[in-house]
Amino acid sequence: MGRPPCCENGGVKKGPWTPEEDLVLVSYVQEHGPGNWRAVPTNTGLMRCSKSCRLRWTNYLRPGIKRGNFTDQEEKLIVHLQALLGNRWAAIASYLPERTDNDIKNYWNTHLKKKLGKMSAGEGAGAEVKSRSAAPKGQWERRLQTDIHTARQALREALSLDPSPASSSKPQVPAPEPAVQATYASSAENIARLLEGWMRPGASNGGKTSSGSRSSASAVSGGEGASASHSGTARRPEGSTGTSCKAEVDGGAAAPGPTFSMLESWLLDDGMGHGDAGLMDVPLADACEFF
DNA sequence: AATATGCACAACCGCCAAAGA
């Protein structure tokens, strides 16, 4: 048989999702919870393959997603996590609970790659990072061991660069409110309302971060507590570090605050008695405890 | 004002690995 006939049936719709489809999907997930994506098209009548439904949910509709501008702090974190982990976007995203791996990946490919490219033209650091990401999969772990010290130093430097609150460092650009999105927003508001009702019971930090720079997207991101979505997979051996850590992060209500501070404290803590060697000796799996 | 170009983002595709039968 081989691959399942996920997307091979004719009649499977492709392309951008409509607000109506979003509503259907959100309503379904609201009722049944995320998961069992296979059943979603069947039960909802959506002419989308299960994969597409899952992707739409995790990358766009899932509550707690922060969209719009990346803060300086987030940017630096991504840069250095990328240096540490390579292109393990899911693992990187696990340290930025409000961002999706797709978002981070896009941001990297469109912004940061270029930025680092420019930097590498001037100095060696960027090139170093570049060479890291370009290396084959199998080598990353060894590379990580050897480069972790460098990365830590770089991150410490980066994080100490702007002591000012990173979130405020970037002016929150007023949403341009394009006409096209306005039509979507009205529907997205409905979705947001649905999500609000869903998240409220038991949601401790809902609406924490909806900075709302974008009409459609921000309207959808209602609260946090999306622990169900990023259902951790401890599959890829090389990516398992971040993913398994994520489970613990999620366990803590996916609170970015503690995650950040602990990460920073680790990264910035050169005065630790065990120092760098201590971390180096720590198996990757155990390194999770730092977060 | 019209056209060309570049950019940003959403979505798709192919592969891999875990889970279940």
Place this chain on the structure above:
DNA sequence: TTCTTTGGCGGTTGTGCATAT
């Protein structure tokens, strides 16, 4: 133990928007 099914990840592409010419 093997095969099938499902979910997840990373890379890539397509499309719409913004800016430059």
